Amino acid sequence: MTSRNQNKPPRSPSMKKEGIDEVPDKRRKIGTTRVAGVGTRVRGRQALSALDPEQNATDLVSNVSSDVGGVVEFTKDEIEALLNEKLKGKKFDLKGKLEQMTEYIKKLRLCIKWLQDVEEAHVVEKEKLQITLQTAETKLADMEVEMKNKDEEQALLLAGLRTDYAILQEKFRKEESDKLDAIDCHKREKEARDAAEKRQASLLEELKKAQQEQQTAIQKFSSLETMYTNLQEYNKSLQQYNSKLQTDLGVANETGKRIEKEKAVIVENLSGLRGHCNSLQEQLNLCKASQGEVLKQKETLVKEVGCLREELQRVRDDRDSQVLQLQALTDEVKKYKESIGKSFTELDSLTSKSNALEEICSSQREQLRILEHQLASANEKLKMSDLSSLEARTEFEEQKRLVKELRELLADSEHKISEGEKLRKKLHNTILELKGNIRVFCRVRPMISDGGAATESASILYPSSLETLGRGVELMQNGQKLAFTFDKVFNHEASQEDVFVEISQLVQSALDGYKVCIFAYGQTGSGKTYTMIGRPEALDQKGLIPRSLEQIFQTSQSLSSQGWKYKMQASMLEIYNETIRDLLSANRANGLDTARAENGVSGKQYTITHDANGNTHVADLTIVDVSDTREVSSFLRQAAQSR
Numbered sequence: 001m002t003s004r005n006q007n008k009p010p011r012s013p014s015m016k017k018e019g020i021d022e023v024p025d026k027r028r029k030i031g032t033t034r035v036a037g038v039g040t041r042v043r044g045r046q047a048l049s050a051l052d053p054e055q056n057a058t059d060l061v062s063n064v065s066s067d068v069g070g071v072v073e074f075t076k077d078e079i080e081a082l083l084n085e086k087l088k089g090k091k092f093d094l095k096g097k098l099e100q101m102t103e104y105i106k107k108l109r110l111c112i113k114w115l116q117d118v119e120e121a122h123v124v125e126k127e128k129l130q131i132t133l134q135t136a137e138t139k140l141a142d143m144e145v146e147m148k149n150k151d152e153e154q155a156l157l158l159a160g161l162r163t164d165y166a167i168l169q170e171k172f173r174k175e176e177s178d179k180l181d182a183i184d185c186h187k188r189e190k191e192a193r194d195a196a197e198k199r200q201a202s203l204l205e206e207l208k209k210a211q212q213e214q215q216t217a218i219q220k221f222s223s224l225e226t227m228y229t230n231l232q233e234y235n236k237s238l239q240q241y242n243s244k245l246q247t248d249l250g251v252a253n254e255t256g257k258r259i260e261k262e263k264a265v266i267v268e269n270l271s272g273l274r275g276h277c278n279s280l281q282e283q284l285n286l287c288k289a290s291q292g293e294v295l296k297q298k299e300t301l302v303k304e305v306g307c308l309r310e311e312l313q314r315v316r317d318d319r320d321s322q323v324l325q326l327q328a329l330t331d332e333v334k335k336y337k338e339s340i341g342k343s344f345t346e347l348d349s350l351t352s353k354s355n356a357l358e359e360i361c362s363s364q365r366e367q368l369r370i371l372e373h374q375l376a377s378a379n380e381k382l383k384m385s386d387l388s389s390l391e392a393r394t395e396f397e398e399q400k401r402l403v404k405e406l407r408e409l410l411a412d413s414e415h416k417i418s419e420g421e422k423l424r425k426k427l428h429n430t431i432l433e434l435k436g437n438i439r440v441f442c443r444v445r446p447m448i449s450d451g452g453a454a455t456e457s458a459s460i461l462y463p464s465s466l467e468t469l470g471r472g473v474e475l476m477q478n479g480q481k482l483a484f485t486f487d488k489v490f491n492h493e494a495s496q497e498d499v500f501v502e503i504s505q506l507v508q509s510a511l512d513g514y515k516v517c518i519f520a521y522g523q524t525g526s527g528k529t530y531t532m533i534g535r536p537e538a539l540d541q542k543g544l545i546p547r548s549l550e551q552i553f554q555t556s557q558s559l560s561s562q563g564w565k566y567k568m569q570a571s572m573l574e575i576y577n578e579t580i581r582d583l584l585s586a587n588r589a590n591g592l593d594t595a596r597a598e599n600g601v602s603g604k605q606y607t608i609t610h611d612a613n614g615n616t617h618v619a620d621l622t623i624v625d626v627s628d629t630r631e632v633s634s635f636l637r638q639a640a641q642s643r
């Protein structure tokens with residue numbers, strides 16, 4: 001820095017040149033002699049360094065004499081050597097001594113001159129240095145003052161800078177937080193912009209779709225317009241066709257009724273046949289039981305006969321042996337008789353023996369006769385039992401044949417019934433199809449009491465033309481007439497029963513295995529709940545649901561005699577604000593927090609799915625088994641409470 005350079009006093013060029021501030025190293029300078037020409041400065045230290053201290057003055061003089069007109073420089077040693085120099089030669093050689101003295105004086109003069117020059121140079125140098133020192137000191141003082149001022153200035157500047165720095169730091173911190181805020185804001189904006197871009201993209205997509213839809217809708221609209229005109233024409237032809245169908249329907253209804261009657265007769269016959277079959281079955285069972293007994297009797301009799309036969313055989317064998325004995329005895333008697341003369345005593349004994357044997361023989365004969373008699377009666381019994389067994393078998397075979405015939409008849413009747421049932425279903429379905437698979441009925445509810453019948457009669461009319469009889473309704477509004485046509489119109493006087501008569505055919509369809517949906521649509525208070533549920537406690541005010549269920553249970557019971565088995569399950573749900581609510585859920589029945597359950601905390605999603613058979617399922621929905629109307633009524637009450 002400039003201030004540092006200024007503070008260091010400049011080196012005097014003369015000092016530098018003449019080496020005043022530097023003491024030279026003698027050893028190094030030995031042997032280097034310099035002799036400068038006149039007017040040239042010679043470094044004093046080096047000038048006489050070549051001289052040996054013990055070199056005599058003669059050599060020095062000879063050196064000096066050779067430097068005529070030049071300036072010789074001396075060192076301290078040289079000067080001391082010069083001062084200590086002594087005169088040489090003979091004591092009285094004055095001339096020589098004079099010469100030596102002259103030479104010595106010359107040298108001294110030279111030395112003095114050199115010393116004077118050196119002194120002068122030193123004085124000049126000193127003055128110069130003093131001047132330089134003074135200027136340097138002045139400069140230094142100036143510089144110090146300047147430095148002080150500058151220090152103060154710098155201190156002030158520093159203080160200012162520190163304050164600025166603190167302010168700047170504060171600002172920096174603020175800027176930093178602003179920057180972070182800005183970054184956050186930027187991030188948020190970026191996200192918002194991304195979301196907006198996405199939304200824009202989706203909106204564009206939607207717009208495209210909407211445009212496409214609009215175009216297709218326009219096309220559809222134009223095609224619908226054409227279709228509408230076609231349909232109008234078609235409608236006319238349909239109306240003609242409809243009247244024809246109505247006639248067909250009447251015929252079909254009659255056929256249906258006839259078939260129903262036939263079915264009833266067949267069912268009656270069938271039940272009679274069943275009764276007969278049952279009694280025959282019972283008889284058959286009795287016969288089977290009696291046959292079993294007879295067979296048992298026969299077995300015991302056969303056993304008995306076997307025993308008797310064995311006994312008879314044994315008796316016969318006895319008899320034969322006794323006959324043989326008798327024969328032998330008779331032979332013996334003959335022999336004895338021949339030898340009569342031999343011994344009378346022997347004869348007597350033999351006679352008595354013979355008598356005894358004859359007695360035994362006669363008794364055995366009697367026994368044999370009895371046994372034969374028993375055998376004959378047993379044989380008779382056996383014959384009798386064989387006969388009765390044969391009879392029973394014949395009867396059994398007869399019964400078997402009868403049962404088979406009845407079974408065939410029953411199968412035939414059942415086949416006829418199922419055929420009749422199929423025909424009935426087909427006819428029923430045809431009737432319903434003829435009536436229309438989708439039918440829209442209109443029910444006009446009675447006016448609220450304070451409205452008065454007059455207003456109603458004035459505002460709602462039922463046209464009586466043949467085409468629209470029972471199917472049309474006309475509304476008067478501000479003197480303008482609005483006409484509507486439906487498949488059926490129930491006027492305000494129509495009872496719950498009247499409405500159900502139309503619906504019951506659909507219930508029958510459901511029982512026949514078709515999918516049926518009945519729903520009510522209308523503004524608040526128009527009577528949807530009244531029509532669908534009504535007041536189940538009042539007989540005539542029961543709505544469609546309780547009546548349908550009664551019909552379902554009645555039909556299922558009557559069909560159970562034909563071998564049909566029904567399993568009923570019920571579920572009830574409500575869709576409110578696009579949310580499905582399970583009306584039979586235990587949570588609802590227990591009065592638990594419904595909002596919690598609806599928020600999905602209960603874990604129930606109620607997802608709607610459709611399977612390949614076209615059945616619709618709502619997952620997690622409570623499904624209950626029902627077996628009679630009583631149970632259903634209780635569930636209906638539970639559902640109403642849940643709502």
Ligand SMILES: Nc1ncnc2c1ncn2[C@@H]1O[C@H](COP(=O)(O)OP(=O)(O)OP(=O)(O)O)[C@@H](O)[C@H]1O
Binds near residue numbers: 444445522524526527
């Ligand atoms: N045909 C009718 N005969 C007698 N009373 C009726 C008839 N229709 C409706 N009502 C009565 O009108 C009132 C409103 O009917 P309901 O509650 O059935 O209307 P809603 O269409 O179900 O209304 P919301 O949409 O508000 O449930 C009830 O008191 C009901 O008894």
